[in-house]
Amino acid sequence: MNTMSISSVLNMPPTPALTVPRSALGSKGWTAVAAAVVAVLVLAPVLNLLVSPDSAFHLSDYALALIGKIMCYAICALAMDLIWGYTGILSLGHGLFFALGGYAMGMYLMRQIGRDGSYHSDLPDFMVFLDWKQVPWHWMWSESFIGQAILVVLVPGLLAFVFGFFAFRSRIKGVYFSIITQAMTFAAMLLFFRNETGFGGNNGFTDFKRIMGIPIAQPSTRMVLFVLTGLTLIGFYLMARWLVNTKFGRVLQAIRDAESRVMFCGYNPLAYKLAIWTLSAVMCGIAGALYVPQVGIINPSEMSPASGIEIAIWAAVGGRATLIGPIIGAFFVNGAKSWFTVAFPEFWLYFLGALFILVTLFLPDGIVGGVKKLLNKNAEVKA
Amino acid sequence: MTPELLEAGAEALHKHQHPNNAGESGGRAASYGRVVEPDQLDVTHGSILYLDDISVSFDGFKALNKLCLNIAVGEMRCIIGPNGAGKTTMMDVITGKTRPDAGTAYFGSTIDLLARRENEIAQIGIGRKFQKPTVFEQLSVFENLELALKADRRARASVFFRLKSEQLDRIGEMLKLIHLKDQAQRTAGLLSHGQKQWLEIGMLLMQDPKLLLLDEPVAGMTDEETERTAELFLSLEGAHSLVVVEHDMKFINELTTRGANADRKRVTVLHEGSVLAEGKLADVQSNEKVVEVYLGR
Numbered sequence: 001m002n003t004m005s006i007s008s009v010l011n012m013p014p015t016p017a018l019t020v021p022r023s024a025l026g027s028k029g030w031t032a033v034a035a036a037v038v039a040v041l042v043l044a045p046v047l048n049l050l051v052s053p054d055s056a057f058h059l060s061d062y063a064l065a066l067i068g069k070i071m072c073y074a075i076c077a078l079a080m081d082l083i084w085g086y087t088g089i090l091s092l093g094h095g096l097f098f099a100l101g102g103y104a105m106g107m108y109l110m111r112q113i114g115r116d117g118s119y120h121s122d123l124p125d126f127m128v129f130l131d132w133k134q135v136p137w138h139w140m141w142s143e144s145f146i147g148q149a150i151l152v153v154l155v156p157g158l159l160a161f162v163f164g165f166f167a168f169r170s171r172i173k174g175v176y177f178s179i180i181t182q183a184m185t186f187a188a189m190l191l192f193f194r195n196e197t198g199f200g201g202n203n204g205f206t207d208f209k210r211i212m213g214i215p216i217a218q219p220s221t222r223m224v225l226f227v228l229t230g231l232t233l234i235g236f237y238l239m240a241r242w243l244v245n246t247k248f249g250r251v252l253q254a255i256r257d258a259e260s261r262v263m264f265c266g267y268n269p270l271a272y273k274l275a276i277w278t279l280s281a282v283m284c285g286i287a288g289a290l291y292v293p294q295v296g297i298i299n300p301s302e303m304s305p306a307s308g309i310e311i312a313i314w315a316a317v318g319g320r321a322t323l324i325g326p327i328i329g330a331f332f333v334n335g336a337k338s339w340f341t342v343a344f345p346e347f348w349l350y351f352l353g354a355l356f357i358l359v360t361l362f363l364p365d366g367i368v369g370g371v372k373k374l375l376n377k378n379a380e381v382k383a
Numbered sequence: 384m385t386p387e388l389l390e391a392g393a394e395a396l397h398k399h400q401h402p403n404n405a406g407e408s409g410g411r412a413a414s415y416g417r418v419v420e421p422d423q424l425d426v427t428h429g430s431i432l433y434l435d436d437i438s439v440s441f442d443g444f445k446a447l448n449k450l451c452l453n454i455a456v457g458e459m460r461c462i463i464g465p466n467g468a469g470k471t472t473m474m475d476v477i478t479g480k481t482r483p484d485a486g487t488a489y490f491g492s493t494i495d496l497l498a499r500r501e502n503e504i505a506q507i508g509i510g511r512k513f514q515k516p517t518v519f520e521q522l523s524v525f526e527n528l529e530l531a532l533k534a535d536r537r538a539r540a541s542v543f544f545r546l547k548s549e550q551l552d553r554i555g556e557m558l559k560l561i562h563l564k565d566q567a568q569r570t571a572g573l574l575s576h577g578q579k580q581w582l583e584i585g586m587l588l589m590q591d592p593k594l595l596l597l598d599e600p601v602a603g604m605t606d607e608e609t610e611r612t613a614e615l616f617l618s619l620e621g622a623h624s625l626v627v628v629e630h631d632m633k634f635i636n637e638l639t640t641r642g643a644n645a646d647r648k649r650v651t652v653l654h655e656g657s658v659l660a661e662g663k664l665a666d667v668q669s670n671e672k673v674v675e676v677y678l679g680r
Binding site: 243246247248250251253254256257258260261262263264265266267268269271272275321 | 478480500501502503505506510511513517518519520521522526529530531536537538541542543544583586590
């Protein structure tokens with residue numbers, strides 16, 4: 001759909017407002033994406049691996065790990081924006097999908113430890129501790145990277161699909177949907193806390209040694225994981241940007257604004273909601289799988305109700321229904337959190353609380369919404 | 384034997400030998416040996432909407448009480464009634480939003496409306512305008528019409544949807560018809576109340592429905608806009624069937640006393656969930672029972 005054809009029918013000059021929502025990304029947008037790719041692919045590796053640690057331009061391992069971790073969070077925030085910002089469905093269960101993806105990857109990493117664990121057994125340490133003689137059935141693919149990679153997508157996807165099908169078919173909406181997603185997350189957390197479930201109980205998985213036979217802690221492995229995460233984030237962003245600019249994306253926004261009208265237009269909202277909900281869950285699962293090898297631990301606290309709420313907060317702080325906003329929000333909130341915890345370890349929670357109050361009061365449309373408003377005002381003053 | 388009789392005889396023989404051409408009714412072949420096609424509107428019996436003995440109650444309150452209504456193909460039927468008479472509930476039943484406790488509802492003679500969901504009913508050709516104008520506020524006027532445009536409604540088809548030039552023309556025509564051509568790129572939420580009403584009517588027409596249900600379409604419109612709406616509806620009559628619920632008697636008067644078959648247009652009065660009176664507007668207005676209901680005893 002290009003702007004020329006609309007304006008030729010309407011016989012009027014195209015207004016600037018007409019071009020912005022229609023094209024997936026403007027030339028400025030593509031430049032920014034290219035810059036992000038260069039930063040992830042070239043800048044970060046060079047500054048971290050080649051520049052000497054004494055130089056001011058050196059990117060420390062700590063900073064690299066932090067950015068890598070936040071990029072995983074940003075993928076979750078992006079997924080949240082698709083389901084909440086664009087479709088109007090607030091999910092508090094995205095922490096669960098993130099953790100499920102993480103656990104699927106963690107199982108593979110546990111088996112990669114091999115006999116290097118404290119018990120020198122083929123089984124992961126916690127199984128030896130529980131006196132299990134063989135791996136349980138749901139660990140059957142755990143020695144294969146491909147098998148677990150499939151599970152990273154399949155488990156969150158399938159759970160979201162089945163859960164979403166029943167919830168959306170019963171027309172559960174608004175706060176009720178949020179509450180049951182929250183309840184589902186809580187139930188899963190309790191399940192994963194138990195030793196007999198076979199996921200390491202409250203200790204979860206940690207002490208990873210290798211990934212695909214390569215030592216996981218060495219700088220080059222960490223860099224590969226960092227680059228992969230960055231490219232995944234950029235790829236997901238482009239996919240989301242494309243999707244919301246299709247008619248499918250506009251139906252999602254229509255569902256958010258007036259679902260009954262969508263139905264009386266002949267659309268079945270179930271299919272649309274289910275599709276975006278499942279996609280969103282899969283994105284979170286992949287983010288979790290990228291997160292675990294970088295952070296080196298996964299335990300049931302990732303499924304705590306607070307984690308799902310945090311994802312929603314990143315999206316809200318950055319600006320809903322903007323796609324770039326939630327990514328900015330994830331970096332801003334987590335960056336602030338890291339800085340506060342170091343600079344003011346006793347007060348950081350107060351700072352964080354104040355931040356949320358200020359954003360709610362003065363930036364109801366998030367950071368991106370606030371910046372847009374400011375730019376519009378400047379443009380008006382100039383005109 | 385006169386030549387006329389010979390001709391008539393030949394015609395009769397031809398009809399006998401080709402029974403399919405024996406006669407046509409409502410654009411369909413005659414009524415014997417015909418297969419009922421699912422989702423295909425069958426109006427050979429002249430009726431597009433048939434409600435019989437529909438009852439709906441909410442917590443003991445009877446919103447509809449054995450309501451019967453029959454709308455003919457191409458008819459424009461105005462429905463009036465005091466608040467709480469069940470007008471909106473009736474539309475809810477027809478469009479699948481509310482399931483009645485008892486009764487039957489048919490679209491044409493073969494499609495059972497009570498067995499279908501809202502989106503299916505919309506797809507087979509019943510369009511509905513809500514009392515409160517409902518448009519997609521965050522989307523532009525153009526995008527609103529684009530979504531309503533008749534096209535494959537499935538999710539996968541929407542992902543790969545591309546607007547064709549004739550569809551673009553159709554949206555352009557519709558923008559002209561609903562007087563929103565200059566506002567095409569405006570966000571729908573910024574339109575005035577009357578303009579939103581027009582946009583919603585435009586969205587209905589984009590779906591190309593056979594039957595239009597219009598719930599208070601001129602509420603909040605200026606006199607001039609009301610006038611134009613009446614004109615639009617009169618132009619739709621015949622090609623579409625219309626059911627108009629309104630309180631504005633001037634508007635009802637306009638709709639029923641003008642147009643091609645003004646002398647045959649009927650008005651239905653609903654009261655306490657069933658039909659109180661039906662007939663020409665003048666007759667209905669002088670009906671004692673109707674006067675009693677409207678003015679109180």
